[in-house]
Structures are given as structure tokens and as C-alpha cells.
Amino acid sequence: MNRIDASAHYSEPASSASQIPSLLTIVVDTNPRAWAAIADLLPISKALANLLVFVNAHLAFGNDNHVAILAAHPNRAVWLYPKSPNPDFRAASSRSNSDVEMTDVDGRQDGTSAAAELGGSANKFPLFAQIETCILASLRSLIDSTAPSDLNPTTLVSGALTLALSYINKMRHALEPAKTSSDPANPTSTAAMATTNNSSPTDTGASTLHSRILVLSVSDSEPAQYIPTMNAVFAASHARIPVDTLSLYGTPTFLQQAAFITGGTFLSAASNPRGLLSYLMFGFLADAEARKSFVTPTQDSVDFRAACFCHRNVVDTGFVCSICLSIFCSVPENAECLTCGTKLALGNYGAKPAVAPRKKKKKKIRANGTSAREDTGSATGTPAPT
Amino acid sequence: MATGTNSLPQYLEQLPGTTFRKLYQQPSTAFAIFRRMLPHMAKTIVMAILYSPTPFSLSDLDLWVKPTAAREKDQAIAILRLLHIVQPQSLALTANFKNSLRLALEGGGDHNSFGVPSTEPIPTEVDHMFLDKYARKKWDDILHYVVSATGITNVQTGSSGPKQSVKDLLLAGRLVERRGAELTITHIGFSFLLQEANAQVWALLLLWLEAIDVANASGNRSDMDSVDMLSFFFMLASLEFGRAYSTDALTESRRNMLPTLIDFGLIYIPQHNTHQFFPTRLATTLTSNETALRSISAGFSAATSSTSDEQDKCTIILETNFRMYAYVHSPLQIAVLALFSNLKFRFKGLVSGRLTRKSIKNAVGHGITADQIVAYLSTHADEQMYRHAAAANKPVLPPVVIDQIRLWQLDTERISTCDGYLFKEFDEYKEYKAVADFAENIGVCAWRNDKKGIFFATKVEQIKDFMRSRRKANEGNNS
Known part of the structure; x- marks a missing residue:
């Protein structure tokens, strides 16, 4: 039935016409x-x-x-806008304040923000004023609750x-x-x-x-x-x-x-x-x-260096566990991966690489190629995230 | 929705530049026009140059925009020029617009264009639900009045209908016509009924503006100015729903507008306290873009459904075999459906019918376009249709039906006319090609014939500018 609905010549998918928020x-x-x-x-x-x-x-x-x-x-991450759904978190983290005082502070904040909203919003779009007061209030309380030790x-x-x-x-x-489809009569749509x-x-x-x-x-x-x-x-x-x-x-x-x-x-x-x-x-x-339609600024060079898992040093070259891909700045103790515990064989690390003489026949090269690949592990690169 | 000057873009397009200069003095107006009228790319461009310390040139823009998007770029610039947001020939924002938009974003200044909130206590009965119900009733009265002129159904609403002034306005706008003692609906009225609520509100407001313009031209009632009215509408759109605003802060002429706005259901004024007014959802969604309306009207009906037992909810399922099932209670919506379909059965809460060649031809004969019907069907499509479409990655409405509706319309309309300008006798083909391509890119080229080197455009101003700048560039090269 749906084969004949001629949707083939409508290239646009259903929702692309509208502006997406x-x-x-x-x-x-x-x-x-x-x-x-x-x-x-x-x-x-x-x-x-x-x-x-x-x-x-x-x-x-x-x-x-x-x-x-x-x-x-x-020392932490805090919501500025919208306000954190659990205000208790802030109360707990603003150290050594009793509950009573905290509610007091909250009440005062609300009072001032409401007053500011009433005073300023004739010249301001209501939503903008709301966001501004919310951010300023949360930031103020964040700064107030920051101790020098942090x-x-x-x-x-x-x-x-x-x-x-x-x-x-x-x-x-x-x-x-x-x-979920509320209509059990049309199971195909839900399955799809x-x-x-x-x-x-x-x-x-x-x-x-x-x-x-x-x-x-x-x-x-x-x-x-x-x-x-x-x-x-x-x-x-x-x-x-x-x-x-x-x-x-x-x-x-x-x-x-x-x-x-x-x-x-x-x-x-x-x-x-x-x-x-x-x-x-x-x-x-x-x-x-x-x-999609503008040229976005690009970076000419990216610092791709990673931090090692053992000492948190940023390294240029390091050792990678072949099982879990953890990075180490030096060979871990007992050659055991710190993350997954795999016993790693270093092979002949540090030895002078043996340069294989070039073979003359092509057939043999192919045979050699496979064996060489087995030696060094997988030939495919790190899977790119999609 | 091309129905004369019934839509806002068309109304704005025909305003002169001085009017725009006046309009843009108000930050809320500049902000609303930015929000409602510009395509996405134009918005991005305006924002990029708004705070740019150095002037931004057209060649810079060419570098910034990917070559694949050149067409959208030309369109964006064309619209910006049309609305007098950028100066012709360059990419500098006009001074008033720039200052006003900056003020709107920064929130400074002393213009009060976002409404002065009332400090008096809010009456307890006024809440969101109350305002929604109030606006819906007022608006439905107007719609019922128009529908009652169709003669298809006799709608008994039990209310007195809209005020006389609104009726006069509908008559003056030729939405309905008085033939003898009887009211009949015109094709403008039909297409009015099929529009989204937001477009309907604008249509009515623009009718009002035109009526005032005519009255001013004939010399009486000159205390209202259409420019001021328009910027007042935009201000209303930027107010916050459910909040009380002070009427004392309004100017005299704006206060005179309030009674009519009450008649439209755009604002509510409590009877015992005339110093405050509440904008309703009809007013605060004036500048939402059209695509956002589905969700807003959904919110609207969700807000009212609990009180008025799903009175005006109308959801339609359209099948590939042209059958249509509409879950609908309100006689108003049924009357609208009957405009273009052949209704067969009516149950409680459900009507079913078919779209037939005859019914569509009938509708087209009344001046309803196929696009309007399709737009109506898609905005009222059932949630089930949307889910199904999203799952199968297909259009919401079955394309066979849509195509057939269009074809049926084409049966009746073999010729279409549009006013415009014919460009011919170019000196050389290269020049013809450049100008015609430009016209096509900005979307004003209605027809072209490359062999004969002539083309037909619906608007001429920008092509003129383009040709002038081209000639200048050529002269510069020759000398």
C-alpha cells in the first residue's frame, strides 16, 4: 500500500522544512x-x-x-541558568552554614531579583532580564561560597x-x-x-x-x-x-x-x-x-598530545596497551597494563630495527605482508567516532 | 498565503524607507522584525556585523559564505535590503536599526518599548488559563461570524458575536459581503479561515491598519498613525504572557487603540481596574515564526482543553485513498473542513469524508488555493500521522493526495498572471546572463528565455541597483 504513495520524488524528509530549535x-x-x-x-x-x-x-x-x-x-561545576533543580546541593556545598541561614539568603535573593525585574524590564525583553538576574544571583552565591583553599x-x-x-x-x-504509539492497531509504525x-x-x-x-x-x-x-x-x-x-x-x-x-x-x-x-x-x-553555509574558522595546528595514564604527564611518544589502548609514559611495572591488567610483551623494544632486504618477486611480498601484519597487530587504524 | 496585502511580509514590503526609519526607532520593533521576518542566514549575518568594529564589505561576505550557499546569501541580502536593515549597495546596517537592536540585546536605554509593568496587585482570577479562555472566546466569535456567512452550517454559538466595529472591519476588508440582508463570504474570507491563528490575527490587524490609513487620508480621526500602531503591535508581541502592564505609561493614541484590541481578544483589561492590561497568547505569539506555530497552537489547545472539553481541537488523518478522518468537536472546524471536502459521516467527535475532484474544484472556485488546503491539512495532521512519517522518513501527508489536489487546482487554473517588468534588448548575451541569473538568485525572476535573451521579473529595484553597480564596475575597468 505504502509503496505507491509517490514519496520518492519528495526528497525532503518530513521535518526538515521547519526551523529546528x-x-x-x-x-x-x-x-x-x-x-x-x-x-x-x-x-x-x-x-x-x-x-x-x-x-x-x-x-x-x-x-x-x-x-x-x-x-x-x-572545585566543582555549578548551574548558572537554569537554576539547579536541587538547591540543597548548593546549601550543602556552601560550607558551615546552617539551614536557617541558607533559607534566609534564598529569600533575600528572590526579593532582590524580583525587584530588579520589575524595575528594569520596561527597557528589556522579559526573558533576557530573567536570565540576567538568574546568572548574576547564582554567580554571586558561587563566589561567596568559594574559600581560599579551593x-x-x-x-x-x-x-x-x-x-x-x-x-x-x-x-x-x-x-x-x-x-510509544498509543494505538495498538498500528504495530508497524511502532516497530519501525x-x-x-x-x-x-x-x-x-x-x-x-x-x-x-x-x-x-x-x-x-x-x-x-x-x-x-x-x-x-x-x-x-x-x-x-x-x-x-x-x-x-x-x-x-x-x-x-x-x-x-x-x-x-x-x-x-x-x-x-x-x-x-x-x-x-x-x-x-x-x-x-x-x-552548513558559512565557512567556520579553522585551527592551523592542533596539539594532539595525550596525557599518560600512570603519571598524568603530557607525552609526545609513549607506550600503548594493545588491549585497552591505555597510554603510558614509561613501561609499567612488570609490564602489566595498569588499566586492564593484561600482561604485555614488549617484544624486542629498544633493539635496532631489522631492515628486511627487498624481495624481488611480487608473490612473495604478498605472503610476507600478511605475516608482517600479524607481527605488529591490527592494520586498521583507531576506529573513528561516528 | 498570498492574499493581497493580508500577510505581514507583503505589507512591510510596500512601506517606504522613511516609515522603516521611524519603525526602527523602537528597540522592540527592530527586535521583532529581526525575529519574525528574516531567514536564518540573514539573522546570522546581521548578528555578525552588529558589533563589528570595522565595516563589513560584500567581498568579505563572499569569502565567509560557502560557494554552495551563494543562492541563500543573495536571498538573505535581498530581504535585508527590502526591509531597509542594510543600506543599499553596501553591507552596513542602517543607523536606527543598529542602535535599536543593540539596545534590545543589551537592555539599556530609556525607551520603555518592552512595556511598563503595572505595580498594582494582579486580580486573583486572572491566570494563564483564564486569559487563554478569554482570548479563544473572543477570537472564536470573530471566526464564527465569518463562518456563519458561508451558509454551509448554521452555527449556534450562544454568544452575541463580535462587536460592531469588528464586523465593519470584516466588511471593509471584504472578508464577508453584504448582499441585500444576507451575509456572504468572499474568497478572501475563505482563505482567511484556512490560515493559522497567528496569520489570521495579522490579517485582521493589517486590515485595521489599512482602514486607519484610509480614514487618515480622508481627513478624519487623525490621532492614530499607522506607523505608531504597527510598532505598538510589535511591542505587544514582546510582552510577557500572564503579566500585568500599566496603561498609564502608554501614549494617548495607543490608549485609544486598546478598546479595539480588546475586541480582537489580544489584550484583557479587568473591569474594576482600567490601569492595567494583560496581553493574551494571541498577542505574545505575534512574532513567533510560522513554523513554531504548530507547537504553540498545540500549547494553546492543551491549555484550553482542560476547561472547554477539547472544543476546538481538530486532528486529521488523511489516507492515501483520499479518505479523511477528522477528530473534531467544534462546528466551526467542521464548517471549515466542509469547505474543501465531501463529508459523509458524522459521529460524536469524528467526521469522515473524502477529498474529491468536485469538492476541491468547489473550493478552488471559492478562491481557496491548493496550497492553503495542504497547509491546513498538514498543520492539523494527527499526531499519529507525524509519528508514522517520522518513522518512515516520509512527508507527513501522502504525496499522492497532495499532488492530486494540486493537479485538480491546475485543472481550473490554466493561466496565472503576475505584474512585473520585462527585460529585453541586452547589449550582449553575457550581460543578459548575469542579470537574469541575479534575478533568479534573489527569487524575482518569473520567466526567462535564454534563446531570445529576455526575462520577466516581478520586482525591479534590486535589479536596477545590480545593473547600475555592474555598469559602474565595467566603466571602472575600461578607463
């Missing part, structure tokens, strides 16, 4: 040390004002564009990335049409739906929501976080979420790799952090739909 998740690096270092060039208040304009510009694109903002702090030189970007990914996943499911869901879970999600992550980075990548960061990056790549990075200070090596792996944009504004807004508006405002 896009979700922008911003991770702001709020490392106090790093911001203090560039305070002369770009104080955080100014950077935040620029960021808010950028957020408003994104929301101006359409009613159904969404935004979510996270702060990556030296001041690490690096930032927990991986945690914020993970939170962002889970939020994107949640939004995707919220925007997806109901999966189920198979498409199983085979490519990202396809259905990608068509309902374009999402991307933007990291505003001010600090170096911490080698200790190599594994969690990369896990988050590969998850993002699998879900086809580009991770963009604008670096204001320092060298975020892993985020650079993240942009490369996920097809995002990496820009370094370290030479001129005052131009933050121009960087944001020009380089990062285009969403997945617009990026």
Missing part, C-alpha cells in the same frame, strides 16, 4: 586565579556582560531557541562538560515526539520507530534539536583530567554535539582536541581578550544549520 550550552570557566591574571585586560564583569549580549543574540533567533549556562569552578590553578571543565551533555540529552528527550531508535539514537534526536557546547576557557588543561574530559568529548562526538572553545588565557590543549574531534570551532583570543564580543558574535553564533 537550537540549544546553546555555555560552560564558563570561573577560575578566580585566571580571571585575576587578565583582570587588567578584561575584568570578569565585562566578560560576563559581553557573554549576556551573546546569549541574548542567540535567543533572539527564535522563540524556541534555548540556552543553558554552567560555571566550571576550580583556589586551584586549573578548572574542572570535564565535570561541566558532563553536566552539559546530560542536560542536552534531557532536552532532546523532552522535545522528541512521544515514542523502535528499529530506527535502536540503530541510530542520534538521528531522531538531531532532527528535533540542534545543540552545541561553547566553553569559555581561561585556564590550562589539567593533565589529571585527561580521561574524564576525553570521555565527555567522545560522548559529545557520538551524539554529534560540536564542542566550541574560545580561549581567553592559557592553553586548553584538551579542549583544542575536543573541537577537532567533534567538529567544533576553536579560537584563541589570548592576543586580544577585549574583543570578546566580536569573537563570540562572529565565530560562535552560527548554529548547526547556519554552519
